Structure formats: C-alpha cells, structure tokens
Amino acid sequence: MNLILLGPPGSGKGTQAKRLVQRYEIPQISTGDILREAVKEGTPLGREAKRYMDEGKLVPDEVVVGIVRDRLKGLDCQKGFILDGFPRTIAQAEALDRILGEMGRGIDHVIDIEVDKEELLRRLTGRRTCKRCGAMYHVVFNPPKADGVCDRCGGELYQRDDDKEETIRERLRVYEGQTAPLVEYYEKKGLLRRIDGTGGIEEVEARILKAIGDKG
DSSP: OEEEEEOOTTSSHHHHHHHHHHHHTOOEEEHHHHHHHHHHHTOHHHHHHHHHHHTTOOOOHHHHHHHHHHHHTSGGGSSOEEEESOOOSHHHHHHHHHHHHHTTOOOOEEEEEEOOHHHHHHHHHTEEEETTTOOEEETTTBOOSBTTBOTTTOOBEEOOGGGSHHHHHHHHHHHHHHHHHHHHHHHHTTOEEEEEOOSOHHHHHHHHHHHTTOOO
C-alpha cells in the first residue's frame, strides 16, 4: 500500500504513521530523514543537498525529488511506503506521479488528518520543558505532579519560544497555505481521505483504516 500522510503540527500524524508502519510493515519515508541519510552516505545527490544546506538555503526540488526517487527504489518499499513531508508543492506532487509512473506504481490513498485550529493550539501551547534535564510535559495531557516543577529532577519547567501561541499560529498559517493546493490536487484525483483527528489514538487509527478499506 502506497500512502501519503498529511496533517498540521499537533495533529498526531507522527503517532499514526508509526502505527501504520507496524500494521503494514512498510517504511515511513520522511524527507528530512532521507535528506540527512543521503548527506551522511555521501551519495551524489546527498553531496549536492549538503552544499545547499551548508549555505542555509532550501534544497531545490530536483535534488529532493531525486533523493525520494532513490529511496522509493529500496527493497523495503516493495510492499509499499508512507510518505511524510513529501510532496509539499504541486510541482513535487507531479514529479512524484512521474516517478511512480516510471516504476509502474501509484498512490493508493492520501490521508489528511484534520484537527480544529483551536484544538491544535491547545495541544501545542500546553507543552512545557524542563530547563535542567529537558524532560517534556503537557499541562493537560501529561502534567507534572507539582505545577512548574519537573518530576524527574526538580528543575523549573518553561514554555519554549516555538511552543508559544504566536509562533504556532504562524506555523499553522504556513502549513495551511502550503497544503491547501495539495489537498485540492489529490481530491480531484479521488485519492484524498479526510480523517477527523480528534479523540483517542485508537479512535483516529480506526477512522484511517476504515477510510482506506482495511476491515481488520
């Protein structure tokens, strides 16, 4: 099964990806991970990507697409894959269609995990980090025993800048602007499966499995 996973920060996309990996025994392919892997291995495309990364520039589409193409040829992708973080643009989606077409394959489902913006803010702004040991908490889902104090080492808990509301609103705005055209692209192809991302992990997983026709 060949899947694309979409979902804003805080939607639980990473958790659901891990469950799908275990269920179908197919790899989760994250562009960040495979870029780092290609750089580490020193492949020709990895060396090219490193040049851009070292200069603080975005790695161009043709390099990212080339690295994705190489990864999809891996033996572990024969049964399928879960793409996470790719494609990000219509140009990348079209390039992916061409790559898979050359391989005689196609995307089966595009899973879009949807969560109300206020719920995303509640999830993301509630995170707290220990200044001393780095332990993570959440004021709603995983609160410390004593308010503002780390259970593990007694250090002070604080809210990181990237967990503050204005930063998160901007991240969500960027995500929406980037993803809306992709959602439309895959909806027109009849591949989009909209999933309600609220509720427990098992509930969301059950909705995904139902949407992709897995009767368990």
